[in-house]
Amino acid sequence: MLLVLSYMLSAGKCHDGGRASSLGGLRVWRLAVGSRTIPEPQVLSSRRNPPVKSSTTLARPCPSVLACSVRPTLTMVPAWLWLLCFSIPQAFPEAQPAELSVEVPENYGGNFPLYLTKLPLPHEKPEGQIVLSGDSGIPAEGPFAVDSDSGFLVVTSALDREEQAEYKLQVTLETGDGYVLWGPQPVIVHVKDENDQVPQFSQTIYRAQLSQGTRPGIPFLFLEASDGDAPGTANSDLQFHVLSQTPAQPSSDMFQLEPRRGALALSPEGSTSLDRALEGSYQLLVQVKDMGDQAIGHQATATIEVSIVQSTWVPLEPIHLAENLKVPYPHPIAQVHWSGGNVHYHLESQPPGPFDVDADGKLYVTMELDREAQAEYLLQAWAQNSHGEDYAKPLEFHVVVTDENDNPPVCLPRGSSISIPELSAPGTEVTQLLAEDADAPGSPNSHIVYQLLTPEPQKGAEGRAFALDPTSGSVTLGTVPLQAGQDILLQVLAIDLAGAEEGLSSMCEVEITITDINDHAPEFTISQIEPVSLPEDVEPGTLVATLMATDADLEPAFRLMEFAIEAGDKEGIFGLDWEPGSDHVQLKLRKNLSYEAIPHHKVVVVVRNVEKLVGPGPGPEATATVTVLVERVMLPPKLDQENYEASVPISTPAGSHLLTIQPSDPMNRTLRFSLVNDSEGWLCIKEVSGEVHTAQSLQGAQPGDTYTVLVEAQDADEPRLSASAALVVHFLKPPPAPALTLAPMPTRFLCTPRQDYGVVVSGLSEDPNLASVPGPYSFALGPNPTVQRDWRLQPLNDSHAYLILALHWVEPGEYEVPVVVSHNAHTWQLLVQDEVTMAQRDLLTCLRLYSQEIAEPRLLPHSHLHALGPGEEEGPESASRQHAPEGGRLSDPGSRSWEIGPGSN
Missing domain, CATH: 2.60.40.60 (Cadherins)
Known part of the structure; x- marks a missing residue:
């Protein structure tokens, strides 16, 4: 079937020569073979073309999207082809005829009926009638009809565009019982306009008020005119003109009229010529004409009476409005007035605010104002025409919002707490409180005073820890000292109205921390340590004592201590050990102890801060004294020879x-x-x-x-x-008897036990060369240890010395004492022979002195001598606990004898 259809489509088109019939709901078309010519009358088509002649009969096309054409020479068509053509309308909907549009001039003055357009009726009209109706399907009543013979749409009388500019028709071919055989064919008839309407003013006489001070070119009156001809055409193109002005003074061109808009305004010449003090009126004759700029056309005139009035557009004084005003809103506050006519008021606020203006120029505030949000507004009022054009410059005036005490003081927020070093001097400023009041500056509503609430003064204390200036809000330290580590919450009341009872207030809080300073020197917990006994053979490194110290400061850095030995250890026997940051120190032994050298030690240890100390220096508690008693270690005695x-x-x-x-x-x-x-x-x-x-x-x-x-x-x-x-x-064996020899010096006699006498030794040399050389003589005992133990030499003058016994008791006998004399770089030795005899107790006559230099015995300067008998011993203190005689001293450490005479002190 598709192949057959394709063949038909490619073979040609089926001529619209078929006639339709209805067979049981199936519409069947019969093809018409042959043609005939239909003569047609003159028509007025939409394009004003001559009537169209057709060589074929108009036929309805096949009602399907598929259009077929069959050559007229064919008389026989296969039956299946006819069946296919008849079945196509069942598969495809009927195509709607295109809309016809025709234009008819209004007021047509020719013969009627006027043929408009030929309708596309079928060439072979089926049995039925042509029906002309409106677009809603209601039969048309009017000057339109269809010529059934020619198929033309005709109009039977003249049309008036102003009555109806357009007609919408539809044409159908229907059976007697109303079945539509063809159509509907839409037709629109446009009535073409002609300039048959005269313009008309909306008013015969116009009256307007013109206020002095109106800007030139700003329309104060808009003329209105109408024309019944078609809008947008030259027939209705209206223009306005001033024909005359009465009076013509001071200028004949006092006004200008826009031709298109009909806007009447003061001309620039009229604006400069108009006497502002003059009040009067002008009469203008104005014209409106259609056909635009063309010379032809219809026209009409009207009269305009213009009254010149004095300007009332004057500035206003500032308006004072109380904030939070409790009145009904909108609330009138002022009024502006433009004395000219056709005025519309416009109001603007800078910044935008709740203000409005009505048609009479009354100004309103529409809601409560808040001075803290906006204290002042600048209002601008415009007088405008109906097109929003300004007659004059805007009026400017201020709205001042008056203050009321509706805002409490507000303390400015603070960050971290304020730190104040301890021991800060009274009067030191801690902080400056700053509270702000949003009410009007300089008014009592924003006059803030301050009142200190906490901390309250302590009972019995004189003064307070803090002082507050009520005017400036300056907080200073008072006379009560503060301790490091204190956290204080300072509460201050900020009151407006200068502190009046009805004033508003807010609480200001300031956190204050008293910071530590290094004002406490470290101190030992015990300044006097109990004596510590150590054997002298104790090993170095031994712990002697542990000293504890404290520091009253809080800051860890201020508690760091260092220790040192201040006194009592010149030999460096002791040392200190401590850990950084520790509060105790260990006193340790660094060297060996010696009872004989130092039997006891008093070691003074001092403690100091690592950081610099503020304030007074360390007190006596900054030192600790450690007494170390050296215990003698008694080893068995050792003799100098085995x-x-x-x-x-x-x-x-x-x-x-x-x-x-x-x-x-x-x-x-x-x-x-x-x-x-x-x-x-x-x-x-x-x-x-x-x-x-x-x-x-x-x-x-x-x-x-x-x-x-x-x-x-x-x-x-x-x-x-x-x-x-x-x-x-x-x-x-006993020695032989010695030969008798001369002694170098005469024999001297001394007594034992030792008496307070000595032998004078002269250093003067017998050699005249040495004796003549000036200078002192020096004396010394010979190198024999026994001699140095038993005898002593003491200077007498530059040339003599005393030789005395060093021991309290010696065996009686003769002694040779070598004495070395030095003088002027020369040295020689004298051999002094002394005879020691036993002295009777309490007798002082035993000493016999024989000398070449001195013939008489000499008494030593010191005559008080504690005499001991043979066998009685003597040390630093005698057995009877008597001390050395006046002027005497130990001959040497550990000696058991006393030295007396010159130089013994």
Whole structure:
């Protein structure tokens, strides 16, 4: 079937020669073969073309989107092709005829009926009638009809565009029972306008008021005219003109009229010529004409009466409005007036505010005002024509919002708390409170005073911690001192109306922190440490004492301490150990102790801040004294020799000195000496000095023999500590009698026990060359240790010296004392021979002095001497606890004798 349809479409088009019939709802078309010519009358088509002649009969096209054409020469068509053509209307809807449009001039003066256009009716009209109706399907009543013979749409009488400008028709071909065989065909008939209407003014006489001061060119009157011809055409194109002005003074062109708008305004010449003090009227004759600028056309005239009035457009005084005004709104506040006519008022506010103006120029405020939101407004009022054009410059006036006390003071927010160092001086400014009041500046409503609420003064305290200036809000320190670490909440009341009772107030709060300063020196918890006893052999590094210190400051940096030994340790025996940031220090031993050197120590330790101290310096508690008592470690005594030997002639008399047993360190301790297993009783030893003497004559001893005894030394304080050594005595033959020789110097005699006499030694040389050389002489004992132990030299003058006994007791006998003399780079030795004799107690006549230089004995300057008998010992204090005589001193440390005479002090 599709192939057959395609063939038909490609074969040609089916001519619209068929006639339609209705068979049981199926519309069947019959093709008409052949043609005939239909003569047609003259018509007025939309294009004003001559009537169209057709060589074929008009036929209705196949009602389908598929149009077929069959050549007229064909007389036979296959039956299936006819069946296909008849079935197509069932598958496709009928195509709607195109709309016809035709134009008819109004007021047509020719013959009627006037043929308008030929309708596209079928060439072979089926049996039915042509129906002409309106676009709603209602049969048309009017000057239109269809010529059934020619198929033309005709009009039977003249049309008036002003009555109806357009007609919408439709044409159908229907059966008697109303079945539509063809159509509907829409037709629109436009009635073409002709200039048959005369313009008309809306008023015959126009009256207008013109206010002095109206700007030139601003219309104050708009003329209105109408024309019934078609809008937008030249027939209705109206223009206005001023034909005459009465009076013509002071200028004949006082006014200008816009031709198109009909807007009447004061001309620039009229604006400059118009006497502002003159009030009068003008009469204008105006014309309106159609056809635009063309010379032809219809026209009409009217009269305009213009009254010149005095201007009332004057500025207003400032308007004062109270804020929060409790009145009905809108509330009138002022009025403006434009004395001219045709006025419309316009109001603007800077900044925008709740203001309005009505048609009479009354100004209103539409709501309550808030001075704090906006204290002043600038209002501008315009007088305008109906087109919004300004007659004159706007009036400007101010609206001032008066204040009322409706805002409490507001304290400005603060960030962190305020820090004040402790011990700040009274009067130091802490902060400046600043409260703001949104009410009018300079008015009582914004006059703020301040009142301090907290902290309240303490009971019994004189003064307050803070002082407040009620006017400026300045907070200063009072007389009550504040402690570091305090957090204080300062509450201040800010009151407006200068603090009046009805004033509004707000609470201002300030957080204040009292910061610490380094005003406290560290102190030891105990300034005097109990004595610490340490044995002298304790190892270095031993902890002596731990000292604790405190610091009353709060800031950790201010509590940092450092320690030092301030006194009592010149030798550097002690040291300090502490950790950074620690509050205690350890006193430790750095060197070995020595009881004999220093039996006790008083170590003064000082503590200081690492940071600089503010205020007064450290007090006495910044030092601590540690007393260290050195405990003597008693070692067994040690003698200076492991064994002793002495050689003596067997003729040695009793009391002869053999040797002295000495400790290795004679200054350390006091020893008690004794002899053990002295079977013969030949020897004796002094208990204190250790001098060994013959106790009796050595009867029975043989030359060449040896005699051995044991010497024992015991500590005087600790007898359990002792040392011993063997003393071997070798016996010798007695020496031969010595030859008699001259001594270098005459023999001197001294007494034992020691008396207060001395031997004067002269240093003057017998050599005249040396004696003549000026300068002092110096004296010194010979290098023999025994001589230096037993004797002393004391200067007398530049050329002489005293020779005295150093020991309180010596064995009576003769002694040779070597003395070294130095003078002017020359040195020589004198040998002084002294004879020591036993002195009777309480006698001072035992001293016999024989000398070449001095013939008379000389008494030493000091005559008071504590005399001890043989065997009685003497130390720094005697056994009877008597001290040295006046003018005397120990000959040397540990010595058991006193020195007297010049220079002993």
